[in-house]
Amino acid sequence: MKLAYNLRPAITINVPAASSAEGTTTCGNRLLGSIEINWLDNYLQTTALPQLQSQGLGASTFPVFLMGNVVEYIGTTSNCCVLGYHNATSSAATGQTYAVSMYDNTGDFTGSSDVSVLPHEVAEWINDPLVNNPTKPWGHIGQVSGCQNNLEVGDPLSGTTTQVTLNGKSYRLQENAFVSWFYHQSPSTGVNGWYSNFGTFRSSAAPCA
Numbered sequence: 001m002k003l004a005y006n007l008r009p010a011i012t013i014n015v016p017a018a019s020s021a022e023g024t025t026t027c028g029n030r031l032l033g034s035i036e037i038n039w040l041d042n043y044l045q046t047t048a049l050p051q052l053q054s055q056g057l058g059a060s061t062f063p064v065f066l067m068g069n070v071v072e073y074i075g076t077t078s079n080c081c082v083l084g085y086h087n088a089t090s091s092a093a094t095g096q097t098y099a100v101s102m103y104d105n106t107g108d109f110t111g112s113s114d115v116s117v118l119p120h121e122v123a124e125w126i127n128d129p130l131v132n133n134p135t136k137p138w139g140h141i142g143q144v145s146g147c148q149n150n151l152e153v154g155d156p157l158s159g160t161t162t163q164v165t166l167n168g169k170s171y172r173l174q175e176n177a178f179v180s181w182f183y184h185q186s187p188s189t190g191v192n193g194w195y196s197n198f199g200t201f202r203s204s205a206a207p208c209a
Contacts (some may be wrong), residue, residue: 001126003062008055013043021077025069027108032106037072037082040100045089049096062125063098064118069106083109084117086125097129111159113172122155123176127151135182138205147208153177156205162198181205 019039023032040201044065049057057063061132073080086099099121104112128151139147153176161172175198178190184204188195195201 003122005051008052011048011051013040013048013076015039021073027069027105027107031069032108033067033070034073034077034080035070037074037085040072041087044098044100049098057096059096062122063096064121065098065100066101066103066118068103071102072100081109083112084121085122086121086129086131088130095130097125099125111161111174113161116161116172116174120158120174120176124152124154125181127153136184136205137208138182139208140206151179151182152180153179157196157200160198160200175200177201177205 009179013035015035016039017038021034023034024030025032038168048065049063052063071081071083072085073198074082083104083174084099084101086097088095088097101118101121102112102113103115103205104117107113131150131152133151135149135151137147138156139145142156142160144155148155154174155176160175162175163170164173165171175196177196178194178201179185180188180190181195181201181204186194186204188204191197192199195204
């Protein structure tokens with residue numbers, strides 16, 4: 001799948017103090033922002049996405065909210081940090097899919113650098129747009145400490161990146177697992193018979209219970 005992009009003007013989100021926090025980092029203005037994820041997701045679904053509909057947003061487009069050195073926490077700042085996620089406004093076929101991604105130049109998160117979160121979320125959206133495509137249980141790998149059973153192709157390899165140069169600039173891209181890894185297909189239908197796009201996985205997922 002080849003995606004075209006349309007860069008839209010920046011939007012400002014005024015986050016209440018009760019749903020935000022601020023930390024320090026070593027780059028830029030040395031600030032790291034964080035937003036409570038449920039507040040943010042509600043704002044995107046009820047305010048930001050409806051506002052973008054007047055600009056042509058619809059079910060056939062995939063809006064990505066790219067934030068610079070801003071993360072999310074879940075409920076409390078001690079449960080931090082989410083660097084990106086994807087979701088949909090409805091489980092129906094007409095639901096609006098979308099994603100949030102951090103552009104990371106903090107150096108504070110192991111395995112994360114510049115755009116690495118973005119290919120994670122885009123690949124997961126392609127494979128699991130409504131976050132409910134079922135798989136056999138897998139886990140205890142990447143960012144997953146327990147077991148899960150959906151086709152989230154970025155999670156097993158969170159933190160595994162490869163440097164790619166495009167138009168004279170270098171970017172860190174996260175590796176993603178192929179469908180064959182989740183469904184225990186042998187041989188893999190992926191390129192070179194691999195189970196992930198840069199070849200880190202050479203066999204399918206281990207059973208998880």
